[in-house]
Amino acid sequence: MALETVAVFGAGAWGTALAQASAMAGREVSLIVRTEAQADAINASHANEVALPGQTLLPAITAKTDVSDADIIILAVPAQATRTLLTSLDPHLLSEKPVILSAKGLEVGTLARQSEILADMAPRAIGHVLSGPSFAGDVAAGRPTAVTLAGDDANLTSDLAAALAGPSFRPYAADDRIGVEVAGALKNVYALACGAVEGARLGASARSALIARAYAEMARMVHALGGSAHTLTGLAGLGDLTLTCTSIQSRNYQFGMALGAGGRTQEILAGGAKLAEGVATAPVAAALARSLDVDAPLIDAVDAVVAARADIATVVAGLMARPLKREH
Ligand SMILES: NC(=O)C1=CN([C@@H]2O[C@H](COP(=O)(O)OP(=O)(O)OC[C@H]3O[C@@H](n4cnc5c(N)ncnc54)[C@H](OP(=O)(O)O)[C@@H]3O)[C@@H](O)[C@H]2O)C=CC1
Numbered sequence: 001m002a003l004e005t006v007a008v009f010g011a012g013a014w015g016t017a018l019a020q021a022s023a024m025a026g027r028e029v030s031l032i033v034r035t036e037a038q039a040d041a042i043n044a045s046h047a048n049e050v051a052l053p054g055q056t057l058l059p060a061i062t063a064k065t066d067v068s069d070a071d072i073i074i075l076a077v078p079a080q081a082t083r084t085l086l087t088s089l090d091p092h093l094l095s096e097k098p099v100i101l102s103a104k105g106l107e108v109g110t111l112a113r114q115s116e117i118l119a120d121m122a123p124r125a126i127g128h129v130l131s132g133p134s135f136a137g138d139v140a141a142g143r144p145t146a147v148t149l150a151g152d153d154a155n156l157t158s159d160l161a162a163a164l165a166g167p168s169f170r171p172y173a174a175d176d177r178i179g180v181e182v183a184g185a186l187k188n189v190y191a192l193a194c195g196a197v198e199g200a201r202l203g204a205s206a207r208s209a210l211i212a213r214a215y216a217e218m219a220r221m222v223h224a225l226g227g228s229a230h231t232l233t234g235l236a237g238l239g240d241l242t243l244t245c246t247s248i249q250s251r252n253y254q255f256g257m258a259l260g261a262g263g264r265t266q267e268i269l270a271g272g273a274k275l276a277e278g279v280a281t282a283p284v285a286a287a288l289a290r291s292l293d294v295d296a297p298l299i300d301a302v303d304a305v306v307a308a309r310a311d312i313a314t315v316v317a318g319l320m321a322r323p324l325k326r327e328h
C-alpha cells in the first residue's frame with residue numbers, strides 16, 4: 001500500500017503538529033482547515049499562528065479546505081467532534097485507507113471510543129489509534145517524542161509507523177487499540193485530578209499517590225473493556241499519564257488547577273479555558289465504569305467535582321475514608 005501522502009483533518013494544535021511530524025518524515029501533507037481564510041493565512045505565512053504561534057511549518061504542508069485523495073488520513077479534531085467530522089467526509093476518501101485517530105476522549109451520549117465511532121461511520125476504513133506523551137509544541141518544534149500507534153494488521157501498522165517516523169518523532173507499533181485509546185482518554189480525567197491536587201495545595205505526595213492509584217484504576221477499566229493492562233506499561237499508559245499528571249503545560253492539568261483553586265466548571269469554561277478533553281470524558285468514563293461494574297473511585301470523584309456535585313475537600317475526605325484494602 002502506498003503511504004506517501006497524508007491528509008490531516010483538524011488544524012488545531014495537535015493536527016498542525018502531526019502535519020509537521022508527517023512532513024519531517026518526508027510525507028506530502030494536506031492540512032485540512034474549515035475556511036479558505038484559514039488556508040490562505042497558513043499558506044502565506046507557513047505557520048498556524050492561531051493554533052501553534054511562532055512555529056514555522058515545513059514547505060511540504062499545504063493547508064486546504066478539502067482533499068480528494070490521500071494515502072494516510074489523520075483525524076485530529078476534539079473527541080466530541082469526530083462523529084460530526086466523519087459525517088461530512090466522502091466515504092470513498094476513507095475506504096480501505098489507514099485512518100489514524102488521535103483524539104483522546106470518549107463520546108458523550110454513546111460512551112464510544114474513537115475507533116468505535118469510526119467503525120460506525122466509516123466501516124471500510126482501517127482504523128488506527130495514536131497516543132502517548134506528546135505535547136503539540138514539542139512535536140512541532142522537533143523535540144524528541146515517542147508515541148504508540150496501534151492497529152489490527154501488524155504489518156500495516158509497522159509500515160505506517162515507519163512512514164510517520166522522523167529524527168524527532170518515534171512511533172512504536174502496537175496491536176491493542178482498546179488499551180491505547182482507553183488510556184489516552186482516561187489520562188485526561190486523572191490529569192484534572194492531579195491539577196486539582198496542585199490547585200488545592202494538597203502536596204506532591206498526594207499527587208504521586210493519585211497517579212499510582214489512577215494507574216491501577218485504569219488497568220481495571222482497560223481489562224473490563226477488552227484491552228490488555230500490559231499496554232499501560234508503555235507510552236500510551238505510563239508515559240502519557242505521568243506527562244499529563246505532572247506538567248502544567250497540560251491543558252487538563254491547568255483546568256484541574258482551576259477546579260482545585262475553587263473554580264467551577266462553567267465559570268472556567270466561560271473564562272476561555274483551552275480544550276480540556278477530561279471535562280467531557282469524566283462523566284462518560286464514570287457511566288462506563290458503572291455499566292461494567294468497575295470500581296473507579298477516582299473517576300467518580302473527578303466526575304462529581306466537574307459536575308459541581310461535590311467540592312474537592314469532600315471528595316478527598318471520601319477517598320481517604322474508603323475501607324482499607326490490600327494494594328493488589
Ligand atoms: N494539543 C496537544 O498537545 C495534543 C492534543 N491531543 C488531542 O488532539 C485532539 C485535538 O486537540 P487540539 O488540536 O490540541 O485542540 P485545539 O483546540 O487546538 O484544536 C481543535 C481543532 O479542531 C477543529 N475542529 C473542531 N470541530 C471540528 C469539526 N467538526 N470539523 C473540523 N474541524 C473541527 C477546530 O477548528 P476551528 O479552529 O475552526 O474551530 C480546531 O482547529 C484532542 O482530543 C486532544 O486530546 C493529543 C495529543 C497532544
Ligand SMILES: O=C(CO)COP(=O)(O)O
Nearest residue numbers: 132133134135250251252
Ligand atoms: O495529550 C496530551 C499530551 O500527551 C496533551 O494534553 P492536554 O490536552 O492536557 O494538554
